[in-house]
Amino acid sequence: MARQPQDLLHLLTRAERLAARRIQSALDAYDCSVDAWRVLDLLSGDEGRSMTALAEDAALPAPTLTKLIDQLVDQNVVFRRVDPADRRRVLVQLTPRGLRRRRQLSRAVRAEWGPTLPGLTEDEEDQLMPLLGRLSGALAGGGDKEGATTTAAGHPVGRAR
Numbered sequence: 344m345a346r347q348p349q350d351l352l353h354l355l356t357r358a359e360r361l362a363a364r365r366i367q368s369a370l371d372a373y374d375c376s377v378d379a380w381r382v383l384d385l386l387s388g389d390e391g392r393s394m395t396a397l398a399e400d401a402a403l404p405a406p407t408l409t410k411l412i413d414q415l416v417d418q419n420v421v422f423r424r425v426d427p428a429d430r431r432r433v434l435v436q437l438t439p440r441g442l443r444r445r446r447q448l449s450r451a452v453r454a455e456w457g458p459t460l461p462g463l464t465e466d467e468e469d470q471l472m473p474l475l476g477r478l479s480g481a482l483a484g485g486g487d488k489e490g491a492t493t494t495a496a497g498h499p500v501g502r503a504r
Contacts, residue, residue: 369455375448378403378411383437383445386421391434393426420444 363377370380381401386392392400398408412435415421420441426432437445459468 365455365461366452369451370448373444373448373451376411378407379415380448380452382408382411382415383420383441383448386435386437386441387445389436391424391426391436393432393434395432397435415441 366380367377370377378401382397382403385397385400394405394408394412397403397412398405401408403411412421412423416423419438421435422438423433423435426434459465460471463471
């Protein structure tokens with residue numbers, strides 16, 4: 344049986360929507376959206392991230408990200424600053440309150456999600472994560488020739504053993 348692109352797209356879309364729904368149920372108690380949680384997680388480093396990189400890594404259109412960052416600034420969980428290396432760019436960074444909020448949300452999501460992806464064993468998850476990383480890289484045009492298993496943000500996927 345020939346594999347059809349729409350079959351893969353259907354399965355990936357369904358999995359993403361069901362996963363987002365499950366995560367949203369954990370975030371509802373904190374009045375936080377999945378997109379806001381993703382952005383806060385992407386900002387976990389100390390150096391800050393450009394709006395362009397955040398939009399790409401969070402898979403959000405720039406206007407949507409700008410509106411979301413405005414809301415997060417109003418909540419005092421992120422702040423904007425000029426990039427010292429390129430004064431034309433704006434970096435977004437977590438505030439101390441944002442760091443606490445990110446940790447709180449991460450704990451809530453982990454408690455809802457469990458130690459592995461729902462319905463998969465640890466070994467299956469260890470196989471799936473690199474495959475999805477490679478697929479994402481290939482679809483983005485990078486091809487991921489070395490089989491690197493990182494997210495678009497450069498974060499490693501899977502679990503350290």
